[in-house]
Amino acid sequence: MADTLPLLSCHDPKLCEKFVASLRNFGFAALIDHPLDMLRIQRIYDDWRSFFASGEAHAYAMDPLNQDGYFSIKQAEHAKGYAQRDFKEYFQYYPWGRCPEQLRGDLEAYYEQAVTFAATLLGYVEDGCPDSVRVRFSEPLQGMITNSQQSMLRVLHYPPVPTGQSALRAAPHEDINLLTLLPAADGPGLEICRHDGTWLSVPNDPHQVLINVGDMLQEASGGWLPSATHQVASHSEAALANGRMSLPLFLHPRPDVHLSDRYTAASYLDERLVELGVV
Numbered sequence: 001m002a003d004t005l006p007l008l009s010c011h012d013p014k015l016c017e018k019f020v021a022s023l024r025n026f027g028f029a030a031l032i033d034h035p036l037d038m039l040r041i042q043r044i045y046d047d048w049r050s051f052f053a054s055g056e057a058h059a060y061a062m063d064p065l066n067q068d069g070y071f072s073i074k075q076a077e078h079a080k081g082y083a084q085r086d087f088k089e090y091f092q093y094y095p096w097g098r099c100p101e102q103l104r105g106d107l108e109a110y111y112e113q114a115v116t117f118a119a120t121l122l123g124y125v126e127d128g129c130p131d132s133v134r135v136r137f138s139e140p141l142q143g144m145i146t147n148s149q150q151s152m153l154r155v156l157h158y159p160p161v162p163t164g165q166s167a168l169r170a171a172p173h174e175d176i177n178l179l180t181l182l183p184a185a186d187g188p189g190l191e192i193c194r195h196d197g198t199w200l201s202v203p204n205d206p207h208q209v210l211i212n213v214g215d216m217l218q219e220a221s222g223g224w225l226p227s228a229t230h231q232v233a234s235h236s237e238a239a240l241a242n243g244r245m246s247l248p249l250f251l252h253p254r255p256d257v258h259l260s261d262r263y264t265a266a267s268y269l270d271e272r273l274v275e276l277g278v279v
Contacts, residue, residue: 003200004200004203005022005026005028005029005030005192005200005202005203006018006022006030007030007031007032007205007208008022008029008030008031008032009031009032009033010031010032010033010034010035011033015124016124016127016128017128019031019121019124019125019128019211020124020125020128020129021128023125023211023212023213023225023226024224024225024226026192026194026200026228027192027212027213027225027226027227027228027230028192028202028210028211028212028213028228028230029210029211029212030202030205030208030209030210030211031208031209031210031211032205032207032208032209034117034209035113035117036110036113036114036117036181036183036209037109037110037113038183038184038206038207040106040109040110041110041183041184041247042186043106044103044106044107044110044155044247045186045245045247047103047106048091048103048155048157048245049157049243049245051100051103052089052157056100057070057072057089057091058070058072060091060098060099060100062075062092063098066094066097067092067152067273068092068093068094068097068098069091069092069097069098070089070090070091071089071090071091071092072089073085073087073088073089073159076088076089076090077276080173080174080272080275080276084171086169086171087158087159087161087169088156088157088158088159088169089156089157089159090154090155090156090157091154091155092152092153092154093107093111093152093153093154093155094149094150094151094152094153095108095111095149096149107153107155110153110247111151111153111249114153114181114249115145115151115249115251117181118145118151118179118181118249118251119142119145121179121181121211122141122142122144122145122178122179122251123141123142125141125179125217125225126140126141126142129221129224129225130224133221133222133224133225136220136221136222136260137220137221138220138257138258138259139257141178141217141220144178144253144254144257144265145178145251145252145253145254146254147254148252148253148254149254150252150253150254150255150265150269151177151249151250151251151252152249152250152252153247153248153249153250154246154247154248154249154250155245155247156245156246156247156248157243157244157245157246158189158232158243158244158245158246159243160242160243169189169231169232169233169244171231172193172229172230172231173229173230173231174214174215174227174228174229174230175212175213175214175215175227175250176214176215176216176250176252176268176269176272176273177214177215177216177217177250177251177252178214178216178217178220178251178252178253179211179212179213179214179217179251180210180211180212180214180248180249180250180251181209181210181211181248181249181251182209182210182211182212182246182247182248182249183208183209183210183247184204184205184206184207184208184209185204185244185245185246185247186244186245186246187204187242187243187244187245188201188203188204189204189232189233189244190202190204190210190230190231190232191230191231191232191233192228192229192230193228193229193230193231199231199233212227212228212230213225213226213227213228214227214250214251215227215268215272216252216253216259216265216268219259219260219262219263219268220259220260222260232244232246252265252269253265255269
């Protein structure tokens, strides 16, 4: 049973092989020496923490049709199979969507950088798949995101939990999309469910970016790449008393992409958004 998620260097000549092996074993991979601007990410955390605290986010209340804008704690999604909503607030950013102008510059720059890096990672994934899996893809994985308007950057804030209150920061869940890119949060808490059902706590290395398989890639690969269940947990009152910022990029294919004989990307997304209670 694996005890730690290995840190993989993007400078390693065997990165492709090790990256896909980690995704297969854990559903996740942790990368360092990557091209993402961590100073910009920290600035985003600082600026948006202040923005959420100011109350100005309510002027950008989420659009039920487009799913962009601000989701308050009362509007936050709940994990599939859970009635209780996660204890979090967040802003969903798309390049075509709404965003406070004073905060757009860093988000726009990071979004472009992260999507470009994600396309490279999709190439590694496809190169690392056996032929029996690769032939299942309706088109090259990188092509699935070409001209996609669905990839979404979420500025996520887990507020401090009041003393004595029971709250799930993020209940056990799987992501919907192809890949998720998650740069280091500004606090610990992420846990991955191992194959045997036990939980693995992920160290929060300040230089790392986590990559995890989403349900769409699991579907497209016929289950060869697993979408791992994960959660954001805090096991002490001290941890719950601190807020936590996170910045996942959810990489989505175009709606018309055929994931399998059962689903297009559009039909899969619609089904899951209903299950999450956001539409």
